[in-house]
Amino acid sequence: MNAHSTDIAGDPVTQKGEALLSVENVSLRFGGVKAITDVSFDIRKGEIRAIIGPNGAGKTSMLNCINGFYHPQDGRITYKGVRRTRVRPHQAAAAGIARTFQNVALFKGMSTLDNIMTGRTLKMRKGFFWQALRHGPAMAEEIEHRKVVEDIIDFLEIQHIRKLPVGKLPYGLQKRVELGRALAMEPELLLLDEPMAGMNLEEKEDMCRFILDMNNQFGTTIALIEHDIGVVMDLSDRVVVLEYGRKIADGTPGEVKTDQRVIDAYLGVAH
Amino acid sequence: MSDVAAQPAPNLLAKGWVKSGLIVAALVVAAIVGARLDPSGTIHAIFVDPFNQMAQAPDLLVQTIWEGLVSGVLYALIALGFVLIFKASGVFNFAQGIMVVFAALTLVGLYEKGVPAFIAVILTLGVMFVLAATIERVVLRPLVNQPDIILFMATFGITYFLIGFGESVFGGNPKQMITEQLFLPKGAIDLKMLGGIVSLQKIDIAAAIIASLMIAVLGLFFQYTRIGRALRAVADSHKAALSVGISLNQIWVIVWFTAGIVALITGIMWGARSDVSFALEIVALKALPVLILGGFTSIPGAIVGGLIIGIGEKLGEFYWGPLIGGGIESWLAYFIALGFLLFRPQGLFGDKIIERI
Numbered sequence: 001m002n003a004h005s006t007d008i009a010g011d012p013v014t015q016k017g018e019a020l021l022s023v024e025n026v027s028l029r030f031g032g033v034k035a036i037t038d039v040s041f042d043i044r045k046g047e048i049r050a051i052i053g054p055n056g057a058g059k060t061s062m063l064n065c066i067n068g069f070y071h072p073q074d075g076r077i078t079y080k081g082v083r084r085t086r087v088r089p090h091q092a093a094a095a096g097i098a099r100t101f102q103n104v105a106l107f108k109g110m111s112t113l114d115n116i117m118t119g120r121t122l123k124m125r126k127g128f129f130w131q132a133l134r135h136g137p138a139m140a141e142e143i144e145h146r147k148v149v150e151d152i153i154d155f156l157e158i159q160h161i162r163k164l165p166v167g168k169l170p171y172g173l174q175k176r177v178e179l180g181r182a183l184a185m186e187p188e189l190l191l192l193d194e195p196m197a198g199m200n201l202e203e204k205e206d207m208c209r210f211i212l213d214m215n216n217q218f219g220t221t222i223a224l225i226e227h228d229i230g231v232v233m234d235l236s237d238r239v240v241v242l243e244y245g246r247k248i249a250d251g252t253p254g255e256v257k258t259d260q261r262v263i264d265a266y267l268g269v270a271h
Numbered sequence: 272m273s274d275v276a277a278q279p280a281p282n283l284l285a286k287g288w289v290k291s292g293l294i295v296a297a298l299v300v301a302a303i304v305g306a307r308l309d310p311s312g313t314i315h316a317i318f319v320d321p322f323n324q325m326a327q328a329p330d331l332l333v334q335t336i337w338e339g340l341v342s343g344v345l346y347a348l349i350a351l352g353f354v355l356i357f358k359a360s361g362v363f364n365f366a367q368g369i370m371v372v373f374a375a376l377t378l379v380g381l382y383e384k385g386v387p388a389f390i391a392v393i394l395t396l397g398v399m400f401v402l403a404a405t406i407e408r409v410v411l412r413p414l415v416n417q418p419d420i421i422l423f424m425a426t427f428g429i430t431y432f433l434i435g436f437g438e439s440v441f442g443g444n445p446k447q448m449i450t451e452q453l454f455l456p457k458g459a460i461d462l463k464m465l466g467g468i469v470s471l472q473k474i475d476i477a478a479a480i481i482a483s484l485m486i487a488v489l490g491l492f493f494q495y496t497r498i499g500r501a502l503r504a505v506a507d508s509h510k511a512a513l514s515v516g517i518s519l520n521q522i523w524v525i526v527w528f529t530a531g532i533v534a535l536i537t538g539i540m541w542g543a544r545s546d547v548s549f550a551l552e553i554v555a556l557k558a559l560p561v562l563i564l565g566g567f568t569s570i571p572g573a574i575v576g577g578l579i580i581g582i583g584e585k586l587g588e589f590y591w592g593p594l595i596g597g598g599i600e601s602w603l604a605y606f607i608a609l610g611f612l613l614f615r616p617q618g619l620f621g622d623k624i625i626e627r628i
């Protein structure tokens with residue numbers, strides 16, 4: 001982890017300077033409940049960006065706005081220079097935004113291999129006709145994508161569960177399969193919603209390693225929500241802190257850690 | 272001493288096989304006791320005589336089972352249409368029965384307007400696709416995330432729309448299915464076996480083969496292709512499917528279109544055995560007991576359930592029907608399904624619902 005930190009520090013700022021996604025003055029309401037109020041931040045190309053905050057701060061809602069599950073009432077979301085505030089989820093996926101979910105959302109009846117193969121859906125383009133025949137170009141395509149998926153399975157060290165239905169796997173492995181499915185989309189922006197929730201120390205260390213490797217090897221930009229502050233401080237390049245749907249801090253882990261408002265939000269304030 | 276007394280007695284009835292064993296034993300005892308106390312022979316007529324008849328005329332038994340098998344295959348086809356849509360969109364599509372009628376009517380209607388038979392088949396497929404796309408756009412999309420009962424009621428609406436639309440376009444009279452023009456065989460094969468003759472209608476054999484082929488093709492398609500994988504993905508989790516870029520709208524059109532193809536084939540086969548009329552819709556409701564038996568989410572369940580209902584009701588009608596004056600074929604299926612619900616509410620292959628509380 002230390003090696004990574006120095007690595008980041010050594011990087012020229014220009015490479016990571018360009019904003020891949022920017023959120024401007026976004027507000028989201030459900031009836032009278034204000035989930036997000038006037039939040040702005042950006043995610044730069046190639047960085048690991050953490051979103052933290054107490055329960056109910058609007059972190060998951062923020063991710064849902066970015067990948068199109070929710071549509072904010074006010075504000076702008078710009079991705080790769082294109083304003084796409086009212087994007088639909090499958091369009092967001094097509095544009096290179098992948099995500100995982102807080103409570104694992106896998107296809108429980110399908111094998112690990114099939115689950116990760118679904119991540120290739122958008123990359124496979126052969127027509128309905130050839131697929132129905134399962135022959136010719138569709139077969140070649142299937143094999144080609146299978147190769148990518150096998151590489152991902154190797155990368156995540158889950159060879160031993162390739163053929164098992166994921167519904168029967170332990171939670172930690174399910175989270176890993178879900179990460180594999182997102183990775184199979186070869187995303188430019190990967191949204192991870194509490195990737196380490198409910199994991200033991202060893203599983204957390206594995207997951208951290210995968211996240212860092214993805215960021216380093218494939219240059220994937222990552223936005224993650226995480227409650228384990230230690231993990232957040234080690235992993236992320238910049239942190240945005242939300243509380244009650246509002247942004248209360250934004251900056252490097254070091255800056256955020258010493259911010260009085262953040263300390264108050266996490267430790268409570270004596271009135 | 273008090274420790275032993277405090278322990279609860281093991282509940283043997285909680286085990287399924289003990290319970291069913293006890294029930295079977297009780298039935299046997301009741302039959303034996305009943306036979307002794309039964310001067311009028313009612314119990315004999317119910318529990319002994321039909322089996323005697325089966326043993327004495329095995330060719331008739333084979334004939335009955337064959338008939339049951341064929342209608343079972345057709346029930347299975349209708350149930351398959353229900354299962355496809357239920358799995359992918361969680362909608363119980365009440366309109367599946369009328370889709371069968373509508374597809375068959377369109378085919379025959381087009382032929383009567385002078386369109387050659389095979390072109391009529393292709394055009395009918397086109398109509399089913401338009402229907403699927405329209406239903407997705409006009410009915411499903413605006414109702415997304417509404418409670419299941421709303422979507423269920425919407426399929427009632429589709430049913431009555433299709434009845435009215437079909438009647439106004441093609442008229443309400445029963446029509447003849449164009450079997451010969453589609454090169455479906457006619458006549459019967461008589462097999463000499465078991466000391467008698469078993470007569471198999473060629474159209475029934477064709478129906479069984481075509482239905483099996485179609486089920487096999489659907490199975491392969493679901494298992495091994497991108498779109499098949501996407502369909503299974505949508506059936507498992509909508510939000511996860513959306514997050515990997517699967518468009519629900521597109522999948523719904525494909526699923527309803529597939530159900531439309533299944534409906535057309537069912538309509539041709541069923542129409543060839545009787546005729547094409549709106550009465551078919553009532554027959555399609557037989558898919559309900561099939562689904563209860565097989566489970567709403569299982570394709571093998573739809574097939575096995577269809578066969579059990581088909582064979583069960585033919586055997587019941589032939590051997591037990593005369594005891595109460597016949598005509599039990601129309602309700603026996605529902606009766607079997609009710610009995611089934613007592614023991615396996617989730618069906619033979621359905622997902623058992625276990626909830627964490």
